[in-house]
Amino acid sequence: MDHLHQTFSVRFTYSVYFTEQLFDSTNSLLADFFSQQATAETRKKLLVVIDSGVVSTHPNLPATITSYFSQHADSVELVTDFLILPGGEIAKNDPDSVEKIVDAVDRHGIDRHSYVAAIGGGSVLDLVGYAAAISHRGIRHIRIPTTVLSQNDSGVGVKNGVNYKGKKNFLGTFVPPVAVFNDSQFLTTLDERDWRAGVSEAVKVALIKDKAFFEWIEQNAEALAARDMTAMQYLVHRCADMHLQHIAGGDPFEMGSSRPLDFGHWSAHKLEQLTNFEIRHGEAVAIGIAMDSLYSQQLGWLSETDTNRILTTLRTLGFVLYQPMLDADNSAGVLKGLSEFREHLGGQLTIMLLKDLGRGVEVHEMDADRIRQAIATLREQESLTLQPALSGQ
């Protein structure tokens, strides 16, 4: 058989920086990054896309960024025409969002050696990462995540994506950023729900990989709920580190049958959709973790004590572990999430469950009755939690 065989490897490298007040004129981190990347022959530009939610809580941000680069003007050429886009899952449904970014790339002459930076939550990072990945076959992309969830999870990873005709992340690519800047100052202005929502990804990764980290979260759950920044900085750093290790140690672009660092996610994706994204990703993941922990207990894999430690930790963090749409038990309900998850993975269903705190194991089928039992337990516990409050009125 006459053929030519081609093999090559492509090396990807990037850093995740932890800082405070990234755009303070005395913080040279970002300017230093651009200076180190500079080359004699080309003048590189920087296009900045900002989440409108971030601009609402930080109205001076565009001016601050402009001021920063006027003081560090030799590092990169800032495009002062900022692109401000709405965030949230709904924004990923709008085809115009990507087009606006691509048009800005075109209008400002951003080439393959220039940069597009995204400042915002996971949705804006996903949108901008995708637009950067497809423009000129890939523009250098910088992520400046502003939420707990994006700083410790999606923002440090290699995926991007947008929804297509309502299908979550139907369009997307695997392209690493050239750098990630995690500025903890952005976390101080998050509302309660967004502060909390990101913590569930830390619980998830701890439960499947690192018992000691779970116990740290358990011990610090009250501090985290009380918005202790030192605790949150540790959590974000540890979680980002584990996420990076998982990517590098595995199959970064998921070309084989390897799967992402998932636990409690199959139902979470569906629950988000069923509630029309009124429930946030992290809130849905907390419920998904609770469900799959109870399922693991039913299998005899997790003790009642350990299961309760998980549920108590999640509740101490402030999560509500039941949502009425869980009981939409028909062909369009949460159970349908199982078959959709199978399709998303491509072929075989693979779900992570727990054999112990810190020890995830994969299974290839789940029993609908056991899932319903886990949901029933959560419904019952939640009504008991609420009862005293109601009777006390």
Next chain:
Amino acid sequence: MDHLHQTFSVRFTYSVYFTEQLFDSTNSLLADFFSQQATAETRKKLLVVIDSGVVSTHPNLPATITSYFSQHADSVELVTDFLILPGGEIAKNDPDSVEKIVDAVDRHGIDRHSYVAAIGGGSVLDLVGYAAAISHRGIRHIRIPTTVLSQNDSGVGVKNGVNYKGKKNFLGTFVPPVAVFNDSQFLTTLDERDWRAGVSEAVKVALIKDKAFFEWIEQNAEALAARDMTAMQYLVHRCADMHLQHIAGGDPFEMGSSRPLDFGHWSAHKLEQLTNFEIRHGEAVAIGIAMDSLYSQQLGWLSETDTNRILTTLRTLGFVLYQPMLDADNSAGVLKGLSEFREHLGGQLTIMLLKDLGRGVEVHEMDADRIRQAIATLREQESLTLQPALSGQ
């Protein structure tokens, strides 16, 4: 400075197969490929997109493919609802083309472990490769190029792309195919222009890398013009091999300042656009090669003898080396292609010229007067070539 550093490599591997009558029931090459890729846990599907131009000359192709996979049904599950799309550069301007492919991926449940095969010329391969790259963050993509140009050049490479608001390949990615099948039988039905057009990429790569290959083309130019299939098969194989070697030996995804295997292309891209793609890519490249060879001669780098060998070889192959739009010498003319090429490369202009047959060298500027002189020479030579024919009427 607090940071985490991430580094990983991703390995890409694929084969380029040379065959005849790929879909003949007795040719097991394709079925064997799918069987080797099969895994126990998943049933993989195959969606086939065909260039409408190919269907015109091979009206039985869909039926032949259906018949092939009914006889090799255990290798893969064929989606018998073929997607037939127009080819040519114009098709890459139409945003609906990508949407049609993505919708078919969705409709037929093609997941990341399934395949999308494209049968056609370079434009359809580019379109399908792009749609496959962005669907589900990348579906396995198979190329079955049907033109000389796509079999020896673009079809074996790692790029895809579509035009955006008239800008050539403004959207695209670097994603290798999982396999390429070059079926020489498709070449027999090409019209004269498409048969010839692909040869100019072989002349290009020979001139900058391999004098012996150029001399082979020179000696076989009449045979190639007379559609000698043995000569063409050798040319396609040698050219594909050099193209693969260039990719693997360099910077496959062009992340640094490395550039593609280009010569004679800066003007060719512009000339295609100026003629509204009436001139084909390979025809424009032949003119571009002639121009930049004459330019190299003006610099004293290439002898008059060698320059004439190049021009004579191109003319023996059947190329016309002048096009009136070359003289649209204003801000919208071919010279504008220089600045657009600079922008496309990102930053510094880099143009390949010739120091000798088989030896390309890069320069970072070109002189407008010398370019005009090269154009004038081509105009004059072409009028001399045409004169006897006209006076003989």
